[in-house]
Amino acid sequence: MSRTAKRWVLTGAAVVVVAIVVAAVVVLRGGTDSPNTASAASSEDSGDVVSRYLLAWSSGDDTAAGALTDDPAAAAAAFKAARTALAPTGFTATLKQVTGQTAAVHAKWTLGAGRVWNYDNNLELRHGDNGWRVHFTPAVIHPELRPGDRLAVRGASDGPAVSDRDGKPLMTWQADGPKAIDPAFAPLVLPGVGRLASDTGKGWAVVLIDSANKVTSLYSEGPARTKTLTTSLSSKAQTAAQAAVDAAGTPAMLVAVQPSTGDILAVAQNSRVTDGNALTGLYAPGSTFKIATAAAVLEAGVATADTVLPCPGTVQLGQRTIPNDDQFSLPPLPLHSAFAHSCNTTFAQLASQLPADALAKAASQFGLNADFDVPGMTTEAGKVVPSTGAADQVESAIGQGAVQASPFGLALMAATVCAGKAVTPELVRDYATSVTTGYQPPSGAVLGTLRSMMREVVTGGTATGLAGSGKVYGKTGTAQFGDGSHANGWFAGYRDDLAFSALLLGADSSKPAVSTSAAFLSRL
DSSP states (O other): OOHHHHHHHHHHHHHHHHHHHHHHHHHHHTOOOOTTSOOOOTTOOHHHHHHHHHHHHHTTOHHHHHHTBSSHHHHHHHHHHHHHHHOOSEEEEEEEEEETTEEEEEEEEEOSTTOEEEEEEEEEEEEETTEEEEOOOGGGTOTTOOTTOEEEEESSOSSOSEEOTTSOEEEEEETTEEEESSTTSSTTTHHHHHHHHHHTTOOEEEEEEOTTOOEEEEEEESOOOOSOEEBSOOHHHHHHHHHHHHTSSSOEEEEEEOTTTOBEEEEEEOTTOOSOOTTTOOBOOGGGGHHHHHHHHHHHTSOOTTOEEEEOSEEEETTEEEEOGGGOOEEEEEHHHHHHTTOHHHHHHHHTTSOTTHHHHHHHTTTTTOEEEBTTBOOOOEEOOOOSSHHHHHHHHTTOTTOEEOHHHHHHHHHHHHHTSOOOOBOBTTBOOEEEEOOOOOOHHHHHHHHHHHHHHHHHSTTGGGTTSSSEEEEEEEEEETTTTEEEEEEEEEETTEEEEEEETTOSSSHHHHHHHHHHHHTO
């Protein structure tokens, strides 16, 4: 062989070696070309094509990735569907090696904090008129994916994270946990329920769902919930409650409970409330507490509903002077009428004849001293302790002094009268409330009398503003606070299988609470 020929042979061999080294580097490092680089000529190395394909897929350019397959439109649509379903916060696909017409690749999906899904896959490569291309089937995304299948991440269910009592979605699953569909809907309740959903389903999984809705787990960590949390909330009642308090001119709260079941139907307050809340805020209940005082009087036999009693404008009891609102006075009248017109002086005189613990015991019979562990929600019904003296006793009788209750507690009181039994509040299906301190209601005879008295409050007493709202039973209340120059307004009552209480802070009268209650009921 001539020296010239030998030189050409050596040069050609060197070129081959360099080409092999370059190809090896491309295969091992997964390529460096931009996903927007035009398609290579038909002689382009298969490793380069796969590297560009994976880089395009990793960067989110599904169209460019699809263009490097033998079915661009179908591939691009499948890539987009997978990305939408999994909603990754990060994704990378890298090339491990090419062997013949097979490319070994590794996929890494980051699906939220602490959620990483890794797997290996093999891609089939085919050479055609356009050079090397990845042969597209759904399996290029995941080896178990077939036509008609879809992917989903389950931190809970494939459906909503939380729904109302009728199955209406209230919260959906996001990468970082449950999120309210409408942040303005039940903001005092849904965050706690969302935490319950997250806490009871900290595990997660990636699943494959076929065309028949059969679910196959592809990857999981820990136990993941598989069904929606259903709350007791009524979207209709919650919307009505929120609209009613939003229309109030002062800070307003409203809680609604279903007496027959204890289901919490609505918890609402307006943006004017800056201190306390409807579930745990404790306030003097004012004359709404006369429901408990009347029960204590009836049970002790101090008076019956028909006992005629005085109702002067003021009454002096020991060192305490008790006035009626605006110091109104009425001729002697039956107890049921004194209740309907909210005669403070009548009830203070009756309470002075009761034992020191009588009012606290009566309050306990309506749940005001009960304690519940409601999964997903913190509640405080109230606090009523035995009186420490005569002045304390008469103040407690009209819901002032040391007596305290929350809107939640007064809704529970009204629900107890309606149901004729102890009512255990419930919020989330399959997560029963634990009763830390329970209670037993008054006798059926006492409750029957109270119902009649509460109905008279609406038909001819202080809550005639609800006379057109159906057959409503209840009690109004006005409770002074601070230096006594201002007062909160209350209404607590029920209609059919719906018990509720409304509190308007600083309203100085119970009338705005009655109006808010009427607005609530009108929307149901």
